[in-house]
Amino acid sequence: MAPVSHTFDVLIVGSGLAGLTAALRLAPTHRVAILTKRGMGDGSSGWAQGGIAAVLGEGDSFESHVDDTLVAGAGLSDLDATRFVVERAPDTIHWLRSLGVPFSEEDGQLHLTREGGHSQRRIVHVTDATGAAVQRTLINQVRGTPNITLFENHMLVDLITGDPVTGRKPTRRRAGMDGQRCLGLYALDEVTDEVVTFRAPHTILATGGAGKVYLYTTNPDTATGDGIAAAWRAGCSVANLEFIQFHPTCLYHPDAKSFLITEAVRGEGGRLLLPNGHRFMPEHDPRAELAPRDIVARAIDFEMKKGGFDCVYLDISHQPQAFIQEHFPNIHERCLQLGIDIARQPIPVVPAAHYTCGGVLSDLAGHTDLPGLYAVGETACTGLHGANRLASNSLVECMVFARAAAQAIIDDPTPATATLPAWDVSRVTDADEQVVISHNWDELRRFMWSYVGIVRTNKRLERAAHRIALLQGEIHEFYARFHVTRDLLELRNLVQVAELIVRSALARRESRGLHFSRDYPALLPQALPTILRPETDEPTA
Numbered sequence: 233m234a235p236v237s238h239t240f241d242v243l244i245v246g247s248g249l250a251g252l253t254a255a256l257r258l259a260p261t262h263r264v265a266i267l268t269k270r271g272m273g274d275g276s277s278g279w280a281q282g283g284i285a286a287v288l289g290e291g292d293s294f295e296s297h298v299d300d301t302l303v304a305g306a307g308l309s310d311l312d313a314t315r316f317v318v319e320r321a322p323d324t325i326h327w328l329r330s331l332g333v334p335f336s337e338e339d340g341q342l343h344l345t346r347e348g349g350h351s352q353r354r355i356v357h358v359t360d361a362t363g364a365a366v367q368r369t370l371i372n373q374v375r376g377t378p379n380i381t382l383f384e385n386h387m388l389v390d391l392i393t394g395d396p397v398t399g400r401k402p403t404r405r406r407a408g409m410d411g412q413r414c415l416g417l418y419a420l421d422e423v424t425d426e427v428v429t430f431r432a433p434h435t436i437l438a439t440g441g442a443g444k445v446y447l448y449t450t451n452p453d454t455a456t457g458d459g460i461a462a463a464w465r466a467g468c469s470v471a472n473l474e475f476i477q478f479h480p481t482c483l484y485h486p487d488a489k490s491f492l493i494t495e496a497v498r499g500e501g502g503r504l505l506l507p508n509g510h511r512f513m514p515e516h517d518p519r520a521e522l523a524p525r526d527i528v529a530r531a532i533d534f535e536m537k538k539g540g541f542d543c544v545y546l547d548i549s550h551q552p553q554a555f556i557q558e559h560f561p562n563i564h565e566r567c568l569q570l571g572i573d574i575a576r577q578p579i580p581v582v583p584a585a586h587y588t589c590g591g592v593l594s595d596l597a598g599h600t601d602l603p604g605l606y607a608v609g610e611t612a613c614t615g616l617h618g619a620n621r622l623a624s625n626s627l628v629e630c631m632v633f634a635r636a637a638a639q640a641i642i643d644d645p646t647p648a649t650a651t652l653p654a655w656d657v658s659r660v661t662d663a664d665e666q667v668v669i670s671h672n673w674d675e676l677r678r679f680m681w682s683y684v685g686i687v688r689t690n691k692r693l694e695r696a697a698h699r700i701a702l703l704q705g706e707i708h709e710f711y712a713r714f715h716v717t718r719d720l721l722e723l724r725n726l727v728q729v730a731e732l733i734v735r736s737a738l739a740r741r742e743s744r745g746l747h748f749s750r751d752y753p754a755l756l757p758q759a760l761p762t763i764l765r766p767e768t769d770e771p772t773a
């Protein structure tokens with residue numbers, strides 16, 4: 233049977249808020265394919281609780297939102313990118329309202345909440361399930377749009393680069409050399425188990441973050457850094473990958489994967505305790521449990537490592553049952569299902585990887601280094617978040633840059649290009665030892681947690697680098713010899729992203745924002761991004 237191949241005007245990889253926004257903007261003029269590796273709603277977007285930041289309230293201003301973002305970014309946020317997002321944020325909210333997103337209102341006006349780091353009330357929300365409501369609305373729109381074709385259970389394997397006329401493969405690793413362009417991609421169809429070729433003059437990566445590289449994460453299973461790894465393999469630069477935001481309190485329970493305990497529990501008087509009941513936060517910061525996210529996460533990490541504990545406890549049981557049920561109905565119910573009554577018992581919690589601030593280096597129109605390739609959403613590094621992300625700034629970033637990338641594509645009439653080679657399966661067989669893959673997944677996530685987590689040292693980072701090199705050798709051999717599977721592809725991507733995180737962390741000789749190094753506790757006077765570029769003289773594999 234002839235190998236399957238498709239041709240579109242634009243390929244969008246990922247069906248989170250970034251991918252869906254780009255698709256809807258392009259659909260009136262372009263034939264668009266959305267590929268997503270599981271179902272349509274399986275990214276982080278649907279999990280977002282708090283909301284979306286936008287200047288909409290009386291007394292608020294763009295300058296104030298810009299300032300708050302720059303303060304959170306610890307000197308590293310890009311001013312142009314920050315202004316770009318902040319000034320377009322209100323318009324994206326109006327757009328979402330026009331599509332029917334049922335934002336919470338009070339007296340006929342949008343209800344705006346305030347979150348840590350924001351000096352004004354500017355968070356638009358749909359109760360405590362904003363992402364799910366927005367995602368649902370956009371998916372309904374996309375499903376009803378004829379120019380958009382959905383490919384669920386299609387996983388990006390690799391981008392195809394080459395000469396746009398002849399299709400000839402590039403000879404050098406660094407993108408943008410030899411006149412090469414992104415010509416399309418290979419995707420694993422998980423239903424047929426075949427690798428399918430997609431051809432298009434424009435490809436948008438909207439593949440989300442890489443939280444799964446750590447043992448504990450608030451992210452869904454899809455967050456394996458696939459877009460970052462694929463762009464790097466295609467020769468693109470990446471930036472600021474050492475900045476991983478850790479949420480201080482994720483539920484610790486064998487049956488509860490990635491369940492976030494909102495910071496509002498601490499805001500309402502929740503106390504952090506060691507297993508022996510000792511309250512430890514006052515020893516770490518005068519603000520105790522109300523200290524900023526990164527300080528609380530670091531304190532928990534310190535206590536867990538010092539005492540060899542698997543978790544600490546968050547206790548809100550001094551509040552009346554009715555108060556808990558009114559303020560935290562979801563957490564109360566979820567914990568009850570697992571046998572924890574939070575009105576009577578403390579909640580076991582661990583810090584968890586929450587947000588990937590760095591990613592594929594991209595400009596204000598989502599362009600990467602590789603012509604024809606765009607990166608938007610959490611997979612990109614636009615410069616907005618700098619060394620630490622301000623709460624509720626990521627959903628808005630997804631939409632603003634998705635719309636900008638779509639506009640750049642509309643303005644670029646490059647036609648479809650050369651025929652592309654089909655995926656070559658002539659030299660591979662089925663893997664006989666899946667256990668190696670699952671073992672390596674587990675090992676990677678554990679040592680990344682222990683050595684490249686919240687508090688770093690050169691020694692730990694070097695240990696991690698050494699293990700990553702060993703894993704890369706094994707995975708490379710697997711990849712060359714066996715049929716690809718989702719587990720293998722995700723592991724390959726996670727190990728690649730892990731390598732880039734460690735290299736970035738080793739390159740930063742200071743403690744700034746989310747990167748804390750015991751060897752370099754001071755802040756350097758000049759804030760510089762960490763940009764990794766593939767070697768110019770490195771030949772392609």
Ligand SMILES: Cc1cc2nc3c(=O)[nH]c(=O)nc-3n(C[C@H](O)[C@H](O)[C@H](O)COP(=O)(O)OP(=O)(O)OC[C@H]3O[C@@H](n4cnc5c(N)ncnc54)[C@H](O)[C@@H]3O)c2cc1C
Nearest residue numbers: 246247248249250269275276277282283388440609610627
């Ligand atoms: C628990 C939680 C709460 C949050 N709360 C907020 C909040 O209140 N406000 C805020 O602004 N931000 C919040 N965030 C962050 C925000 O949700 C994300 O940054 C944002 O949703 C990312 O959107 P995205 O479109 O870039 O990626 P995602 O929504 O993660 O979508 C990525 C898509 O890419 C697909 N994909 C990945 N790899 C491949 C591949 N190889 N092939 C094909 N498809 C692939 C995935 O299946 C998925 O469809 C929260 C995050 C979490 C986890």
